[in-house]
Amino acid sequence: MYRGGPGMLAWALHRITGVAVLVFLLLHILETSMLLYGPEAYNRALALYKQPWFKPLEFLLVAAVVYHAGNGILVMILDLFPRTTRSYRRMFWVGAALYAVVMLPVAVLMLRPIFP
Amino acid sequence: MTGARTNGWAWLGWLYLRISAVLLLGLVVGHLYIMHVLTGTDRIDFAFVAQRFSTPFWRVYDLLILLLALSHGLVGVRGIVYDYTRSAGWRLVWNVILWSVGLVFTVLGALVLFTFQPGAFTGQ
Numbered sequence: 001m002y003r004g005g006p007g008m009l010a011w012a013l014h015r016i017t018g019v020a021v022l023v024f025l026l027l028h029i030l031e032t033s034m035l036l037y038g039p040e041a042y043n044r045a046l047a048l049y050k051q052p053w054f055k056p057l058e059f060l061l062v063a064a065v066v067y068h069a070g071n072g073i074l075v076m077i078l079d080l081f082p083r084t085t086r087s088y089r090r091m092f093w094v095g096a097a098l099y100a101v102v103m104l105p106v107a108v109l110m111l112r113p114i115f116p
Numbered sequence: 117m118t119g120a121r122t123n124g125w126a127w128l129g130w131l132y133l134r135i136s137a138v139l140l141l142g143l144v145v146g147h148l149y150i151m152h153v154l155t156g157t158d159r160i161d162f163a164f165v166a167q168r169f170s171t172p173f174w175r176v177y178d179l180l181i182l183l184l185a186l187s188h189g190l191v192g193v194r195g196i197v198y199d200y201t202r203s204a205g206w207r208l209v210w211n212v213i214l215w216s217v218g219l220v221f222t223v224l225g226a227l228v229l230f231t232f233q234p235g236a237f238t239g240q
Contacts, residue, residue: 110152
């Protein structure tokens with residue numbers, strides 16, 4: 001399936017985004033556990049995410065999850081219908097186009113607060 | 117990880133990644149859309165979460181994401197580790213690390229979802 005070209009890049013990005021999202025998930029569980037220490041402790045933990053410099057990172061997190069999900073769907077199509085491997089390049093570019101269409105409005109909605 | 121079907125455990129991991137992925141697709145897209153796009157993280161605070169957890173629905177929803185996402189991520193990392201380690205010793209070390217992280221964070225996350233009572237802080 002992975003024969004260099006876009007496939008190699010897609011595969012590397014799948015692993016990088018997967019590990020990055022897992023690291024955030026661990027941080028997210030820790031920060032959520034502050035709920036057990038009451039409103040002050042929890043709101044103090046959330047303050048980390050509300051700093052202006054965190055907004056682009058939050059967008060990157062969503063972008064990483066959506067990429068991982070999209071590429072995961074593509075991988076599952078290739079697994080279930082091995083014949084589609086022959087059209088991999090075309091599927092990759094269709095997927096890339098769909099990704100751009102989805103992420104553009106998400107970028108506008110999520111990054112709007114840093115541009116008053 | 118395609119072609120890893122020669123080994124029983126590797127195949128099970130391969131299969132688990134796909135089954136959990138299908139379940140996570142809807143759960144995570146819903147979570148991201150509601151919390152990051154529709155609500156916006158700036159508006160999330162203790163009161164928001166207390167309101168959200170006042171019905172069991174979102175606790176169950178979050179418990180499903182917790183169990184599926186954490187296990188999916190750790191099984192995925194296990195696949196990466198097995199691509200770069202060959203010795204049984206290092207693989208054992210990594211397996212212990214990944215299982216420990218999984219256990220600790222599952223317990224911590226589930227503890228919050230099962231025991232959180234906002235009334236204990238707001239006096240209601």
